[in-house]
Amino acid sequence: MAEATARKLAAARARLVLERPFIGALVLHLDLVAAPRLRTIGTDARAIYYNPGFVAGLSFEATQFVLAHEALHCALGHFHRGRHRVRARWDRACDYAVNQLLVDDGMSAPAGVLLDAAYRGLAAEEIYPLVADEAPGAPLDEHLFGAAPMGFAAALRATRGATPEAAQLDEAFLESHRDGLDEIGTRAALADALARAWQDRLAAAALEAAQANRLGPAFRHAVDRLVEPRLPWRALLARFLTTAASDDYSFQRPGRRGGEALLPGLRSRSVELVLALDTSGSVTYEDFRAFVAEIDALKGQVHARVTLLACDAALAPGGPWVFEPWEPIEVPADLAGGGGTRFTPVFEWIAARGARPDALAYFTDAQGEFPAEGPGYPVLWLVKGNAPVPWGERVQLN
Numbered sequence: 001m002a003e004a005t006a007r008k009l010a011a012a013r014a015r016l017v018l019e020r021p022f023i024g025a026l027v028l029h030l031d032l033v034a035a036p037r038l039r040t041i042g043t044d045a046r047a048i049y050y051n052p053g054f055v056a057g058l059s060f061e062a063t064q065f066v067l068a069h070e071a072l073h074c075a076l077g078h079f080h081r082g083r084h085r086v087r088a089r090w091d092r093a094c095d096y097a098v099n100q101l102l103v104d105d106g107m108s109a110p111a112g113v114l115l116d117a118a119y120r121g122l123a124a125e126e127i128y129p130l131v132a133d134e135a136p137g138a139p140l141d142e143h144l145f146g147a148a149p150m151g152f153a154a155a156l157r158a159t160r161g162a163t164p165e166a167a168q169l170d171e172a173f174l175e176s177h178r179d180g181l182d183e184i185g186t187r188a189a190l191a192d193a194l195a196r197a198w199q200d201r202l203a204a205a206a207l208e209a210a211q212a213n214r215l216g217p218a219f220r221h222a223v224d225r226l227v228e229p230r231l232p233w234r235a236l237l238a239r240f241l242t243t244a245a246s247d248d249y250s251f252q253r254p255g256r257r258g259g260e261a262l263l264p265g266l267r268s269r270s271v272e273l274v275l276a277l278d279t280s281g282s283v284t285y286e287d288f289r290a291f292v293a294e295i296d297a298l299k300g301q302v303h304a305r306v307t308l309l310a311c312d313a314a315l316a317p318g319g320p321w322v323f324e325p326w327e328p329i330e331v332p333a334d335l336a337g338g339g340g341t342r343f344t345p346v347f348e349w350i351a352a353r354g355a356r357p358d359a360l361a362y363f364t365d366a367q368g369e370f371p372a373e374g375p376g377y378p379v380l381w382l383v384k385g386n387a388p389v390p391w392g393e394r395v396q397l398n
Helices: 002-019 021-027 052-056 060-075 087-104 124-130 152-159 164-176 183-211 217-230 233-244 285-302 344-352
Strands: 031-034 041-043 047-050 248-250 265-267 271-278 304-311 321-323 359-364 379-383 393-396
Touching: 002 021, 002 031, 002 052, 002 060, 021 060, 021 183, 041 060, 047 052, 047 060, 060 087, 060 183, 087 124, 087 217, 183 217, 271 285, 271 344, 285 304, 285 359, 304 344, 344 359
Parallel strands: 031 047, 271 304, 271 359, 359 379, 379 393
Antiparallel strands: 041 047, 248 265, 304 321
């Protein structure tokens, strides 16, 4: 039976890689380890441990589901996000979140899993206060990552039979990485590093699946909420402006002293940057100041001339405000707003002047009326909140 279940798990994993590359890529990061002392199946974010008898009783579709279930627990950082929460309730909240994502992606859930469509689109933290401590039902799998406070070693020992050799290896690992910290602190540091590793794996798997047009909408929403807050928006803003300002090569004919040969030469010029602020009321004046201060710190480096616009349903009076590369940007203290949100007036203002800026950076909550199509120049949306944008590059403000 052990060999048969191992082959069954390997086949289910291979099918996930082929049919659901996003999930399959995540499962490949986890070794499959037989653990007869386990009740069903579980993970410690390093491997998937399974009871061969439990797996033998599952259909092939259910086997795929439980593998995907364990991988999503890891990718969504459930082993790291529980913190102070009540263990049993947190475990159920995590299962509700994961199972709904998998069902929405078209997978068949085994009988008895925790599933409630009322929790669709919610993260485990949002589900947690909605789940009563005495609610019926329990997770199908075993969440080994919560066996002790950030104590993966204890969970590993439990699944491996608590042999003296395993205990010595775990303690030796902790000792070699302790560096003067106490054991709980060391384990917390290891857990932090493991959580960062899984976020990177999640981002990489999502990017590859999205490029192949194989990332479903349910997962796209979950990934956006979890990956984008990690991205350093200041660094992405700097990269965006630097790309817009990149020196280009010119094949213009040189003067007579340069000879007749047409050789490429670097050409530098001032960058034309349009900066738009959404004044509809959801973004505060302090948010504006922080954003503009970052632009101000960068524009001198890329030699950018900034045109500042403010807009809710219409452009704010008094604008635009123009700042040369050597002038500090100042946000007008009397910006009016608070009405509905339309982004179209900013793009219409640019088009009416026949201008084509090198880039447009729009600071907003992204809740409003967008133009039907993007313009012919780069647009960066720096978004406060979780709303999507239909085109352009989106950066999450955190």
